[in-house]
Amino acid sequence: TQLLEQSPQFLSIQEGENLTVYCNSSSVFSSLQWYRQEPGEGPVLLVTVVTGGEVKKLKRLTFQFGDARKDSSLHITAAQPGDTGLYLCAGAPTGNQFYFGTGTSLTVIP
């Protein structure tokens, strides 16, 4: 069992559709981050959420941190083929052990 569980694991949608990815834990996090990874490359940071209930928007991507700081969600509006990739949530519940979620592989079909 991993500290951060993501759902769904795989998502294949048509261009223009909306989607939501969830990141859940039983632990409290001081902050959570979302990364996006493309094949053959390392993950790249999209956003950091710090305050419980916080909502951050990055163009068509909306990130929310749960009130209890145990979960987060990523919502993409009108998905485009360029959004295809592996989305990972990450955080450090205590100290310096920085954990990643199980990942959500998104494919947007033109």
Place this chain on the structure above:
Amino acid sequence: NAGVTQTPKFQVLKTGQSMTLQCAQDMNHEYMSWYRQDPGMGLRLIHYSVGAGITDQGEVPNGYNVSRSTTEDFPLRLLSAAPSQTSVYFCASSYVGGGAHTGELFFGEGSRLTVL
């Protein structure tokens, strides 16, 4: 800017062989870490370091050793490779200010290791 550099990018080993994955960063980051990435499991933390001379274990440390003699370098050693260590390995670094770790992790391009 080079950022985080990992070598080699690809390696094939036989069971029982040893090797070292190299990781270097030029951003003067205190924090460095090694992850392995396997299908359906995201990234799992192997070892990490918060500065030269300081290392600690992550989620899956067995079979791996690390050292941190300089700020720039953080090599990962496999002393006796096993097929279960077939994976893609990522090195990452971050600036850690204050107490809470909220800094961005910068990743290398990964090292794909196959153990036969």
